[in-house]
Amino acid sequence: MFLYKAIVFLPLIGAIIAGLFGRAIGAKASEFVTTGLMIIAAVLSWYVFITVGMGHVEGGPIKVEILRWIQSGGIDVSWSLRIDTLTSVMLIVVNSVSTLVHLYSIGYMHNDPHRPRFFAYLSLFTFAMLMLITSDNLAQMFFGWEGVGLASYLLIGFWFKKPSANAAAMKAFIVNRVGDFGFILGIASVFVLFGAINFDTIFANAASFAHAEGGESHEVVLNLFGMHLDKGHALTGACLLLFMGAMGKSAQFLLHTWLPDAMEGPTPVSALIHAATMVTAGVFLVARMSPLFELSPDALTVVTIIGAITAFFAATVGLVQNDIKRVIAYSTCSQLGYMFVALGVGAYGAAIFHLFTHAFFKALLFLCAGSVIHAVDGEQDMRHMGGLRPHIKVTFVMMLIGTLAITGVGIPFTPIGFAGFFSKDVIIEATYASHSPVAGFAFTMLVIAALFTSFYSWRLMFMTFFNKPRASHEVMHHVHESPQVMLIPLYLLAIGAVFAGWFFEGHFYGEEYAEFWKGALFTSEHNELVHEFHHVPAMVALSPFIAMVVGFVTAWYMYIKSPSTPAVLARQHRVLYQFLLNKWYFDELYDFLFVRSAKALGRFLWKKGDVGVIDTYGPNGIAARVVDVTNRVVRLQSGYLYHYAFAMLIGVAALVTWMMLGSAL
Structure with missing residues (x-):
């Protein structure tokens, strides 16, 4: 069990050493420590792939519990590592590519004065990605999901003195928040449907939803955006929300705009995050949840359509780009579309x-x-x-x-x-x-x-x-x-x-x-694709x-x-x-629909709401009226004795008049 923990936590140890002690130990030591630990993790990952994936392990996935994590209401999850064939494949992808990128960066970044910080970010990203792919529940996956988002933001904006790098980092972070909004709603929907967010519980109970779509039970089990959904349609809604998260992370059509701009980061970052590992997190999510998606044909159809459009759209844009990294970036976007089409048609x-x-x-x-x-x-x-x-x-x-x-x-x-x-x-x-x-x-x-x-x-x-x-x-x-x-x-x-x-x-x-x-992906006797495509x-x-x-x-x-x-x-x-x-003018369209409109709304609330209403009629307005009144009252205090005597006579006359009128009535 120590083997699996070492694979996951060695990159974190490297990130901590380079990040906290990089200045003390120097850039060379930071490079050697992080790269050395990554080499060990990569070698161990290949060993796991050979023993778990290529070997004959019986009894389902291997579970390695790290600690009890969340116990609240109906949620009871452990921080555990789930090791099966799908995990082992992702382990060698993530750790092999990350190790080679660490090694490559020693030469590529040799003149950069902030190498310890760069290598700390690389190792931190690797740890977050490993947390994502070894997760045994959706909460743990979301932790890794957000971790790679943070590391991606830090690495894209590594050269933070460049305005374009800062803008690209912000763009990636914000666009991914749109997808993550759907992902977290999907997690909540799955919890409502199954009463758990552990994969084993979800997959075990998924079969009860198999024949609910359009048929036997119309009992409302989920209210989503004002829609009252029965079991089958609720499952479709949950799958589509999970896929929305995958669309953001894997840069699918409509949520793709961040990926080409992410090339502002150093080239090794592009290779690690935006070509080989992070962008495949969405593919991994749908593959991991394949027992759920397989029960929702409508969700799979949407996945297929989005994937096909992405593959075509990104390829058309790549035809005319002149930046060498952007051509490869759009190529990545297109190839991710291929993967989602395969998922959508059941070829997991x-x-x-x-x-x-x-x-x-x-x-x-x-x-x-x-x-x-x-x-x-x-x-x-x-x-x-x-x-x-x-x-x-x-x-x-x-x-x-x-x-x-x-x-x-x-x-x-x-x-x-x-x-x-x-x-x-x-x-x-x-x-x-x-x-x-x-x-x-x-x-x-x-x-x-x-x-x-x-x-x-x-x-x-x-x-x-x-x-x-x-x-x-x-x-x-x-x-x-x-x-x-x-x-x-x-x-x-x-x-x-x-x-x-x-x-x-x-x-x-x-x-x-x-x-x-070995059951890590959905496999069924009815899923004939494994055999059919050999006879097209x-x-x-x-x-x-x-x-x-x-x-x-x-x-x-x-x-x-x-x-x-x-x-x-x-x-x-x-x-x-x-x-x-101009990439189908998506940037210009989003700028018009969302950026400018958000700025216009903010400007209106600032000028009209804050300044025009709150400042005019709120605390500032009341304070201003008090000042006006006091300024007028101050004028009565002239300092001349005859002014005060005159005021007293007016007061006496008014008092006498009031008393006379009162007695007459």
Whole structure:
């Protein structure tokens, strides 16, 4: 049991040492302590994956109780670690990528004066993510959920003297609060329905809701936003609220706007948080709650639709972006859409498989982008790059491997291909084979997104590494390969990008599905997807390969064969180009609907409410009237004796008059 505690708490120990004692021990010691502890945690995570995931552990998930946590009313939860196959997969994703990012950052951040703080934040984020994925109840998951939100805020705004970094950190924090509002309401709804927030209790009682939708019992069990919901519809409402939290954290359509701006943080942050780990928390949430979601077809349909739109939308925006990190950021957003489509059609194993492979090749792409930026003196605009291939050959080869993996290069109908060839293609096939009412729509969106993914990925490669250099002579003169401390993580990630798909295919969604997952994901005899997508029509199976080839050829023609074509097309289709370049104008729309309206409301309440009403007629107004009266009364105190005598005579005359009138009456 100590093994599992060590995996979770070693990063926290590193964060405390670097955060509280970083100045005393120095930057080098902070780097070595945090990175060393992460290496240990990563090695132990692989051991857990081999023993729990690949092994034959019987008797359900392993529980490791840390302490009694909350006992209030009907809530009785322990702070416990839940170790099953799903957890073990997430452990190696989080700790492997985090370890490599720690190692990479030693080289990337070597000139930064605040390295202890940076490494403390990285380790703190890792601890929070580990708390999330090892949670045994929704309260503990919410603790980790908010922890990664805090760490993300700190890391995005690490260079806090840059106004753009501060704005990006605030944007990520606020947009995620919208999703978290839904998540916490979802937790409350689940508690109302099941009387508990422990996963075991929830999953054990979920079966009683299986046939309630539209049928046998119309007893109101949940009042939600004024709607009186019976069992089936209440379950759908709870699932949709939980999914709202997932939408915020995983940057799905409508709550996606924070992710591209999060690139303001250092590049290793982008690789760790916004490509490989934190953004997959929403996918993990839906996968963990799959026994609940499986009982709500309507919720799964919504998940599928949002995922398909996200995959398409983000891919269209990625076509025209010029910042190398933003292209990869929109790629992340699009790939997360693929994962949610897989979850929505019930292919839970395929969704986690793509999460697993995506962590390797997307972290590889981000760290390669950092190596490129490091080589060209901080430049991120691809229009000012070009011709870098002879100067940074290792980075070029590593980024080429990442591109081959994300575009899904492989030989159809054979077990030969890069990681994305296995994980992305199986999602497309499973979507086609599913019985979802929106399967056709989702399948079409994913194939188009695959074509766009191939185009913008190869566009990035061609603009960055090929043709003549577009950077200044001074920049090109100083272009250099990154140090080995930055290249070693690239080698290790490249191994995953090449072999992870081929090696683990059968375990995640193939013949060994049930034996591998051991009930960690929803598995049913009625869930025929595990078998059906192996028998889809040949053209369906070939569609992602065809899309990949078309995208590659188009990018090659436009950026190698005829480099003038993109500018011509942009002029001919200026409206469409500006629409995509400005990200469908979502930032402008939200600025108008929410930011400006909130500011206008605040200004109205300030000027009219506070100043106009409260200050005028409230305490300040009363005080002002008192001052006015006293100022008038003061004028009566002239200091002249004859004024006072005259006032006394008037008083006497008034008194006599009053007495005379009184006696007459």
